[in-house]
Amino acid sequence: xxxxxxxxxxxxxxECNGCVTACKQENEVPWGVNRRRVVTINDGVVGAEKSxxxxxxxxxxxxxxxxxxxxxxxxxxxxxxxxxxxxxxGCGYCxxxxxxxxxxxxxxxxFGLRGKMDKCTFCxxxxxxxxxxxxxxxxxxxxxxxxxLPACAEMCSTKALLGGDGDVIADIYRExxxxxxxxxxxxxxxxAYGPGxxxxxxxxxxxxxxxxxx
Amino acid sequence: MKKLxxxxxxxxxxGCGEPDQVVVYxxxxxxxxxxxxxxxxxxxxxxxxGKWTKGDRAxxxxxxxxxxxxxxxxxxxxx
Numbered sequence: 429x430x431x432x433x434x435x436x437x438x439x440x441x442x443e444c445n446g447c448v449t450a451c452k453q454e455n456e457v458p459w460g461v462n463r464r465r466v467v468t469i470n471d472g473v474v475g476a477e478k479s480x481x482x483x484x485x486x487x488x489x490x491x492x493x494x495x496x497x498x499x500x501x502x503x504x505x506x507x508x509x510x511x512x513x514x515x516x517x518g519c520g521y522c523x524x525x526x527x528x529x530x531x532x533x534x535x536x537x538x539f540g541l542r543g544k545m546d547k548c549t550f551c552x553x554x555x556x557x558x559x560x561x562x563x564x565x566x567x568x569x570x571x572x573x574x575x576x577l578p579a580c581a582e583m584c585s586t587k588a589l590l591g592g593d594g595d596v597i598a599d600i601y602r603e604x605x606x607x608x609x610x611x612x613x614x615x616x617x618x619x620a621y622g623p624g625x626x627x628x629x630x631x632x633x634x635x636x637x638x639x640x641x642x
Numbered sequence: 643m644k645k646l647x648x649x650x651x652x653x654x655x656x657g658c659g660e661p662d663q664v665v666v667y668x669x670x671x672x673x674x675x676x677x678x679x680x681x682x683x684x685x686x687x688x689x690x691x692g693k694w695t696k697g698d699r700a701x702x703x704x705x706x707x708x709x710x711x712x713x714x715x716x717x718x719x720x721x
Contacts, residue, residue, distance in 0.1 A: 430703055493670065502672040505679060505699075512674025555675040558683050572680040575692035575705055581713065592710035593703075600714045 431488070431507035432550050432572075433594040434581065435601055436480040439608075440588035443468055443479040447580035447589050451483070454551065454579035455568025461532040463548040464580055481580070481589050484509065484530035484548035492522035492531065506572070507594075508550040513566050516544040550591070551578040 443466050451457065451464045464483035470476040486509045493501040493509065500515035501522075522545060523531040534543040553570030556563035563570060571578060581591030590597040681702035685693050692705030 430706065496670065499670040499673045502674065502677070504677065510677065512672075515674045552680070553677075555677040558678050558680070570680075572706070573678075573683040574686050575680075575694065575702065575709070577706070577709055577713075587713055587715050590713050592713070593707060596707055596710045597713070600711070603714070 429505070430593040431595075432486060432552075432592065433507070433597065434481075434483065434485060434550075434578075435590040435594075435597045436482075437588045437590070437601065437604070438478040438480050440586045441466065441479040441481060442586055442588070444585060446583055446585055447481045450579040450583035451548070454571075455549075456564075457546070457568070458534050461534050461546050463530075463532060463546065481584075482528050482530075483580070484526075484550070485528055486548075486550055491525035491527070495521045495525040497521060502555075504552060506552070508552045508572075510549055510552060510554050510567075511545065511547070512555050513544045513546075518542045518544050520545075548578075551576070 445466050448462060448464050448466060452462075455463065457463055464481060466479050466481050468477060468479040470478065486507060488507065490501065490503070490509045492511075493503070496511075497519060498515050498517055500512045501509060502511070503509050518533060520531075520533065520542060523529070523533070530547045531545045532547060533545060535541070549567050551569055551571035553559075553563045553573065554567030556566060558570050558573040569579070576582065578591045581589050584590075590600060679699070681694060681699045682697055684696050685705075692702075692709055694701040694705050
């Protein structure tokens with residue numbers, strides 16, 4: 429049984445915001461709402477800067493579901509946490525409960541009234557007829573129903589953001605880490621050209637001719 | 643006077659009661675509309691999209707797993 433998850437590789441994320449753009453474009457997310465965003469720590473510190481892409485993590489024991497006073501959340505058979513916007517009252521409890529700040533609230537009206545909650549759907553739409561206009565307008569594109577994965581993960585240029593069944597993407601990540609090593613091993617020639625292949629080692633230094641430079 | 647004493651007694655004794663004041667949390671149950679499942683759709687006719695049998699969860703999962711593995715660029719590069 430698939431249990432859909434996102435996994436972000438902080439060693440690979442280059443803060444290009446391609447995932448954010450892909451999400452906004454694919455789901456036509458309204459102005460002011462970011463279902464996904466890139467968070468950077470140690471910004472500008474050489475070697476210590478790390479970025480990760482954050483959205484709804486589709487928790488197995490989701491706090492948003494626990495605190496919702498109108499019980500508008502549900503979990504699909506694939507482990508995707510979704511909600512019914514017809515039932516949502518926009519109270520914002522889910523925003524306070526979520527450790528990732530995933531729930532977003534569009535500004536509705538002139539006085540900054542909160543609209544109904546909007547969040548990442550793992551590109552799985554919502555409780556409307558699949559691939560219908562109503563579903564698209566309320567929840568965005570239903571790519572899972574088209575046999576595809578979320579646009580953000582599929583568009584990630586460095587494959588820092590992986591999306592899919594937790595077991596499968598964890599295997600991909602594990603193999604990747606075993607191959608590249610850790611710490612200082614992830615940088616340098618081997619990372620660029622691969623281990624155990626021609627050119628895996630930097631070319632031997634040519635001896636400098638004595639007194640060649642004036 | 644007698645009535646007043648009785649009234650005081652009633653209110654005074656009311657303070658001796660021990661009603662349960664612990665909040666009881668109950669598990670919420672989804673109250674919204676039912677949703678359809680991804681494998682209950684026809685696959686797209688376009689090339690590049692996966693193929694599965696409508697209503698067959700196993701075939702949908704097989705093709706979505708194949709799609710997930712395309713994210714594994716190490717396998718593509720180091721053949």
